[in-house]
Amino acid sequence: MTVTAVRPASRPAVAPTRAARGRRRVPLWLAVPAIGSLLVTGAYPAVAGIALAVTDSSLARPLREFAGFDNFVAAAESVAFGGSLVRSTLFAVLATLLAVLAGVTGALALHARGGRFGLLGAVLLLPMVTPPVSVGVAWKLLLAPVGGGLTGLWGALGIAGFNPLGTGAGAFTTLVLIHAWQWAPLVLLLVYAALLGVPAELWEAAALDGAGWWRTLRSVVGPVVAPTVVAAAVLQLVIAFKVFDLVAVVTAGGPGVATIVAGFEVFRTAFRGSFEVGTAAAETIVLGLLVGLVLAAAGLVTRRADG
Structure with missing residues (x-):
């Protein structure tokens, strides 16, 4: 006699109840505040900027009549605006390189102390949390050729009366250094946090294998921290392209047009x-496109380097 095993009947699939579906679905009305804030802070300024860029608009009489691409043509033909775009690009690239280099170096030095951020780390963050206008005023007073805070230093170095803001190249270089000094702490903070995320096992394995400091940094720490460094560099590029306060306070675009960057020229x-106002809006859109192209080029270079 053969006994045939009887499989238990499978339970029919039970459709989820309305209460269960409700628990899985987030109510749409919870997103209303976020959507509203995006419309107010993003969509409305964008639409208003485009409207100003394609109309004959002045400060007293905006949106007078449709002008098509006339404002963009005026922006393209403006020698002053074209020069400011070149200076902005050069400023952003140099300031980003310096800020990233200083920030990464500072993060490695802090991490070498044993992973303690401490009071020194908090002090290093002070330039970043100081308003740019205050930073500009402080440095302008320090760099004043007569009675400035650094006048004694110049005298001790044998260059009494030295005025780094007196020449175009000197003023531009000074602004790059001040901007990098102010925003390097942002890179430091991000990279330091990434270093804390490197597993201790990797450090120990590198030490057991006899890897030196540079080999450990390049082969062990580098791959883990590199995405954070790239993200910090992208942030620095955007911040550097947006610089305005520092230029307005320290040099007001001078001497001559040496420090007139795109943001200041739009102003x-x-x-x-x-x-x-219409031409200024068109210049703003062109500047935004330039920033997008630079960021896209930086991303392409990064992807090729990773590949």
Whole structure:
């Protein structure tokens, strides 16, 4: 006699109840505040900027009549704006390189102390949390050729009366150094946090294998921290392209046009002289496109380096 095993009947699939579906689905109304804030802070300024860029607009009479691409043509033909784009790009690249180099070096030095951020780390973050206007005023007073805080230093170095803001190249270089000094702490903070995320096992394995400091940094720590360094560099590029406060306070674009970057030139177009708000809006859009192209090029270079 053969006994055949009887499989238990499978339970029919039970459709989820309405209460269960409700628990899995986030109510749409919870997203209303976020959507509203995005519309107010993002969509509205973007639409308003485009509207100003394609109309004949001044500070007193915006949106007078449709102008098509006339404002963009005026921006393209402007020698002052074209030069400011070149200076902005050079400023952003140099300031980013310096800030990333200083920030990574500072993060490695702090981490070498045993992973303690401590009071020294908090002091190093002070430039980043100081308003840019205050930073500009402080450095302008320090760099004043007469009665400035660094006048004694110049005298001790045998260059009494030295004025780093007196020449175009000197003023531009000084602004790059001040901007990098102010924002290097941001890179330091991000990279330091990434270093804390490196597993202790990796450090121990490198030490057991006899890897030196540079080999450990390049082969063990580098791959873990590299994405954070790239993200910090992208942030620095955007911040450097947006610089305005520092230029307005320290040099006001001078001497001559040596430190007139794109953001400051847009300000001059909109709020000085003929108050051409429409042209200024077109210049802003062109500047945004330039920043996008630079970031895209940086991303392409990074992907090729990773590959």
